[in-house]
Amino acid sequence: MTLINLGKKAKDSTKFLAYASTKDKNEALNKMAQSLLDHKEQILKANQKDTAAAADNGIAETMLDRLTLTDERITAMADGLRDIALLSDPIGLVKHMWTNEAGLRIGQQTVPLGVIGIIYESRPNVTSDAAGLCFKSGNVVILRGGKEAFHSNKAIVEVLQKGLESTTFQKEVIQLVEDTSRETARKMMQLNRYLDVLIPRGGANLIKKVVENATVPVIETGTGNCHVYIDQSAELEMSKDIIVNAKTSRPSVCNAAETLLIHERVAEDFLPVIEQALAEWNVELRADEAAQAIFTQSVPATEKDWETEFLDYILAVKVVSSIDEAIAHINHYSTGHSEAIVTSDYSASQRFHKEVDSAAVYINASTRFTDGFEFGFGAEIGISTQKLHARGPMGLPELTSTKYIVFGEGQIR
Template sequence: MTDLQLIGKQAKEAATQLALLDTKQKNQLLEHMATAVENNTEEILQANQMDLEQADSNGIKEVMKDRLKLTEDRIAAMADGIRHISQLKDPIGTIEHMWKNEDGLTIGQKRVPIGVIGIIYESRPNVTTDAASLCFKSGNTVILRGGKESFYSNQLLVSVLQEALNKNQFSPYAVQFIDDTSYETANEMMELTEYLDVLIPRGGAGLITHVKENAKVPVIETGTGNNHIYIDKDSQLDMATEIIANAKAQRPSVCNACETLLIHKEVAAFFLPAIEEELVELGIELRADEWASEYLPSARLAAEEDWSTEFLDYTLAVKVVDSIDEAIAHINHYNTKHSEAIVTDNYFSSQKFLNEIDAAAVYVNASTRFTDGFVFGFGAEIGISTQKLHARGPMGLEALTSTKYIIYGEGQTRK
């Protein structure tokens, strides 16, 4: 059984050391980690092949295996991602505000590391290097608990990162991996209050719900993506078709893919047949309400649960709505607060949608696929937060920090 108390103790001690490094030192160590990933490409591919063979044995869908699979190009991209993070502005030590109060005290707000971050995640091995490098650059140590689907890939990647740190005279415990994928160990990690400052679950709805309901450690909820695109009555067919095709089919297994298409009744009869032709050609199965089914010969009738399902597959729910108000009400009822989009040429409709939709990212005339820390300019992301406290949306370096007040006096005492 994994000794989580020991892992936590080691992480906390390493966090103290990491907090003392300056930006140049952190960047140099990140560069060594990136080089180590590149130099171990063959070994990483071999470990990943073991995961892929296990996925075949377990009957995992091809669309999900794509999340798991590593190639030379993907490993090179992981190394480049680490380097990119090393080049980003370091938030640690930044004084965000400085003012003098009526007592003559000079008060400042300084950005500091959170401390020890725990991450429970599924499937994608690139999360391992993204999370490790983001945490390291922001001065945090990290305890990673990946899923059994990518066990061998994650285990080797962490070993490579630890070796790079160790070779360069820094504690390998800055990045640690829990090599027990049992539920019991995950549950024990959720109770590691003495050592973990925050726990971030990243994966499917079941994992996130379980962590939210059972963790004693503070949790940042990262979202499942039951995302919608609403096609307004004042929109262009070509634009609408291109956006929905991209949002649904470019990579359907990721959390920023679209799961439901809503369309205004005034354009449904004309738009839906053209959109259907494009989507069916891309291999999309359509599940439509009764109204939309009138214009979609290939669709099967949607069930109630389809409106709340994150398919993560080549499946799309379709519904005709009377108005933008009905679209907004439907989205706010069924969505997971992740990413929502409107396609419209009407400025007032766009502003109404932006103002009234409750989600971390809200788009006008663009695909939901852009909700991503790298795309937003954060280098990478630790996850996409769908909650409202501490952080919301793609979480980059700044989201992995806290603040403390620093106060300069000249002998003042409070009266």
Template structure:
């Protein structure tokens, strides 16, 4: 097991070569990595079964177990994700503007890699492949540190990716895994300024809080998803039902799943029983305010904590509101700035919702589950940023670049 310092040293050695690699070289390597994942399916599934068995024995919830589980279909999707990344335009070396100053200097702004990226994440082994692919295509070396729950899966995936890189012209140390999953080493990684240029946490609220509070390395903060769906008084019932069912039940363990349903009082009596019946198929627990309790059959009284909680489970907080003003106040108070949706047939209500909700993704008449790099056409995503500096929303290749100024002169001096 290599130490974090050794990984950092290896990363710095690989950094320059990868940053100078051509698009063709990177794309060829990504295709090799995709092929390698398919060839390693049996080994990855076997490793993942060890992880899921241990997780079940430890009493992990069904929704989190779903995040951890890798099937042949999911591994095939991971491989396709790498091919999709290879098919995207190379974000490195682009000059988005060029001008001449008073001294006659030609000045341009060119995109460059961030350098060495550290990623700390939890029990989602598919992140290992997605993050490696995006960092690689954008010319960044990556050091990955997954959670202990996915340790065997991550090792198998990284072995496959690195073995594939050995067949290419680019260094296998462009992708590395920190195998020590202790908290002490995680904290050490957060302060590895000598080797890391940026750190990206991807996981639950506790992980992100720990990174933000302890890191001395610059952090791009990916956020938790306390996402809301607001049903306006002009909403169509079938549309509202389909959107909330999808947003809550499609994959409740992910950050773009809905956690709170807000519904206008004019349609609550008609809509809530229909939505309750639809959600009952998944045994969704409804935590309702006083007004919603009077309409619904099976509820738990909502507490203040419920409004601010990312459940990541088959639980939905429900609140009846008297106006859009009340809905907007609630969202802007409790939202984590991830994804919010309104269901309405009123054009002006939709425009106001877009204008006044301060989140990374704001939907009119669509499920919050679409906040995803793949769905947005980015091939995959490194995470969903809820901060406002440098990157916001699903982070694809452009968000993994920085810039430098290139200047052409003819002997000028100041």
């Protein structure tokens, strides 16, 4: 099916979905969740095709993990849809009302964005998360996954559509672009007549291409060049635990730490302990000259390392002379995603959260918490690193717009 046909069907489907009741939407989400469980084998077989091809192509182990589905992960996808059903419906809420001088009662009410296009890579669980969030917020979605996950995405969309068969909703409220060519992706970026907004989820290259080529309005879910800064007043054990978690708990995701900055006054005491802890995970350390002099094993960091989202067991390390240098480094190289300070100094923590310009700023906690589930939003559509409309983890409220409803009694101007 061509993009134009997908777009036409999507636009037609918005008329009913936008005004559907919360009860009907929740029942449909639960049926889609059950359909995932009922058709696990179909999804797993499709996923095996993708992972086998990826392994043959020499994909990195961390990226293969992002691509792989298991029985447990499909169950988690189904649970995610059920969790979305339990969330408050963001549509139709009147945020506030007031009366103007002419006696008009004016209110601002939440409405769906309309048709949302999502271009994403690797992680097939995004397919069900995005579909569920868009559906609950009254938005039709057109999904375009990467070719490496094509069979998985196709199976998941088919299964979700099967779940809709016994409801009053059209299956076209969730659609998949089956042509994974770059040309089709470019055309989707310019599908202004049918798409109301486009959301890219993936690596730096994908997001850059979408931002540069799209004529459809874009919500930029950025890459995660995340930093952890260990201040001179930090506790050693806390510092070690936070950086190990931020780097190793799941290095292939956007909220994993990529750079460690450490104050020179604690570097000699802390870095050997941190090196030993990270060695258990075979983390490669790419260090500046001062850190190299302390580490027993590391490689010299290059300029490119400070700006790279590794998505792997690699960590750039720099010794800094002050919190000023740490903040300056972060604001220069960061992608605006998530940054953390480890400190016992209140004034240092306040300076850090005020002066670091990122979507999420942590004081004495791992960057790995930047996530819709962890923030209590249910599933997320992505982490927005821009400042217009939405910033940070995007849940249901971020998938809405507003319109003004105005009540009069014959007033004219």
